[in-house]
Amino acid sequence: MKTKLSNDNQKLRELLRQGDPARDESALDPREVARMRRELLSRAAERGRQLPFGGWRTAVVVASLAIVVLVALYATDVIFPGPEHAESARQATTGTPSGQSSDEDRTPEVALNEASEPAPERVTETPVQPLRAETVPSTEQVEPIEVARNDATDPRTGDSPAEPPQARTIHFTAQGGTQIIWTLDPELEL
Amino acid sequence: MRAERLTNLFDAHQQRLYRLALRLTAEAEEARDLVQETFLRLASQRGALPATDSHAEGWLVKTLVHLCRDRERRLRVRRRFQTSPPPPTSDSSGTPETRVVARDAVQKALARLSPRRRAVIVLHELDDRDTTEIGRLLGLTPVTVRWHLHAARGDLKKILRDKEERDEDQALK
Numbered sequence: 001m002k003t004k005l006s007n008d009n010q011k012l013r014e015l016l017r018q019g020d021p022a023r024d025e026s027a028l029d030p031r032e033v034a035r036m037r038r039e040l041l042s043r044a045a046e047r048g049r050q051l052p053f054g055g056w057r058t059a060v061v062v063a064s065l066a067i068v069v070l071v072a073l074y075a076t077d078v079i080f081p082g083p084e085h086a087e088s089a090r091q092a093t094t095g096t097p098s099g100q101s102s103d104e105d106r107t108p109e110v111a112l113n114e115a116s117e118p119a120p121e122r123v124t125e126t127p128v129q130p131l132r133a134e135t136v137p138s139t140e141q142v143e144p145i146e147v148a149r150n151d152a153t154d155p156r157t158g159d160s161p162a163e164p165p166q167a168r169t170i171h172f173t174a175q176g177g178t179q180i181i182w183t184l185d186p187e188l189e190l
Numbered sequence: 191m192r193a194e195r196l197t198n199l200f201d202a203h204q205q206r207l208y209r210l211a212l213r214l215t216a217e218a219e220e221a222r223d224l225v226q227e228t229f230l231r232l233a234s235q236r237g238a239l240p241a242t243d244s245h246a247e248g249w250l251v252k253t254l255v256h257l258c259r260d261r262e263r264r265l266r267v268r269r270r271f272q273t274s275p276p277p278p279t280s281d282s283s284g285t286p287e288t289r290v291v292a293r294d295a296v297q298k299a300l301a302r303l304s305p306r307r308r309a310v311i312v313l314h315e316l317d318d319r320d321t322t323e324i325g326r327l328l329g330l331t332p333v334t335v336r337w338h339l340h341a342a343r344g345d346l347k348k349i350l351r352d353k354e355e356r357d358e359d360q361a362l363k
């Protein structure tokens with residue numbers, strides 16, 4: 001120790017090796033090793049006995065969580081959207097159950113869809129009834145004034161060309177002079 | 191199966207771990223307790239045991255260093271609440287240069303390092319492990335290992351140089 005220490009790492013290493021605590025006693029006593037091994041095995045056996053309960057408890061917790069999640073998803077219709085759910089959703093949208101149609105309860109969208117199905121002549125003769133009487137006049141009060149038809153005949157040949165269906169418009173005049181214009185989308189499919 | 195794996199790991203690593211624990215604590219009894227506690231932690235841990243011997247060795251070394259750190263914290267707290275401070279170990283004042291003195295000085299110098307830094311320099315200087323392997327064992331990057339190694343060397347040189355100067359002063363008196 002009286003030797004002057006230098007910054008040389010090699011000398012530090014030699015010094016550390018000289019004072020290595022494991023230089024003389026570098027191995028455990030065999031009896032000590034056997035005792036530690038026995039202790040280790042008993043701890044492992046103890047843990048093995050505890051495992052079934054721990055595994056069962058974990059399984060119960062996981063299963064309960066899964067049931068709660070499934071019930072929550074079913075209640076919010078995220079999964080299992082059955083026919084009754086679809087029907088109730090449709091009723092909530094249209095206000096009428098499937099298979100029934102009330103003229104007074106029809107929404108404008110439903111009326112529009114129904115009006116687009118029949119022949120174009122029907123549009124001029126039988127105007128659809130709107131849902132709300134207070135906003136749209138009844139059939140007697142409305143007189144169709146014009147129907148714009150786009151199925152023009154070719155003047156040169158006299159044939160009607162097979163063109164794609166054009167959009168139709170229906171003009172109504174209410175009692176107060178309000179002009180109502182409906183545009184029927186020919187591409188609309190129910 | 192698990193017990194067999196545990197005994198295999200114990201047989202493969204107990205001597206190496208004991209040497210490391212002895213170098214970290216410098217006390218045989220403490221080193222034995224640390225090794226036993228490390229393997230008991232391995233036996234008690236949840237989940238599967240480390241798949242390979244390499245992973246198992248890393249796990250064991252890391253656990254041993256953590257246990258060593260916890261032990262030193264407990265000792266520090268115990269010393270703080272002791273009524274009288276521990277007597278100063280006036281070991282080698284005026285004695286000739288012997289290996290016992292050198293060993294004592296080195297152990298005291300090592301004890302002043304943090305457990306992780308001590309583990310790094312012990313594994314490198316006494317166990318001849320390179321920085322990559324030390325990083326794998328301690329869960330550090332090689333750069334961090336080199337940094338710890340550099341700092342530990344500097345700390346040790348300073349501690350040993352101070353002690354040398356004190357010894358020289360006492361020898362002159």
